[in-house]
Amino acid sequence: MVTLTINGNEHKVEAEADMPLLWAIRDLVGLTGTKFGCGMAQCGACTVLLDGAPVRSCQTFVGDIGNAKVTTIEGLTGKVAETVQTVWADLDVPQCGYCQSGQIMSATDLLTNNPKPTDDDIDAAMTGNLCRCATYHRIRAGIHEAAKRLEA
The missing domain is CATH 1.10.150.120 ([2Fe-2S]-binding domain)
Structure with a gap:
């Protein structure tokens, strides 16, 4: 069980450490605004903000983000x-x-x-x-x- 903070909300999900953040966001949390493009971090369709910095969620693994806050297109405000x-x-x-x-x-x-x-x-x-x-x-x-x- 992993706790992810996405768009200011905590989500407890069953995910292996090597699961791409993209799949946790889309498949486990149900936020589908972040898209799968290439799966190799080269197209940017899966871009999210991790503690305010853009990352490619297809190659950012759940086990590597620690307590970082994730912002998806659905939670982009300001x-x-x-x-x-x-x-x-x-x-x-x-x-x-x-x-x-x-x-x-x-x-x-x-x-x-x-x-x-x-x-x-x-x-x-x-x-x-x-x-x-x-x-x-x-x-x-x-x-x-x-x-x-x-x-x-």
Whole structure:
């Protein structure tokens, strides 16, 4: 039995130490906003925040997180997160939407730590998040727009 703190709530789950956090989140806790993409931590679809830092939950194991707090797309709150999500909808950033929970998690982390990112900053922060629909120009525009709205 393992206790995971996800989105501020404690969940006692039966999980082996080597179970990917992604499966604990989706299958044991029932939060399906975090997506499985590649299973190799290369696409970013499974991005969650672990004590506020983005990690790939497909390659982060339950036994390795200790008492860290996990935030999924369902639990993402605060001014930066809400602004990013609003802009995503206002600008129609997603096309198919599959990767977008991971994109939003990474964009929120970027803007939390760098409120005025350059294109190079955005590219560096988002490089681990792949979009099969190639909406990268809309993602970058969304991040810039969210930064402008947060500045106001």
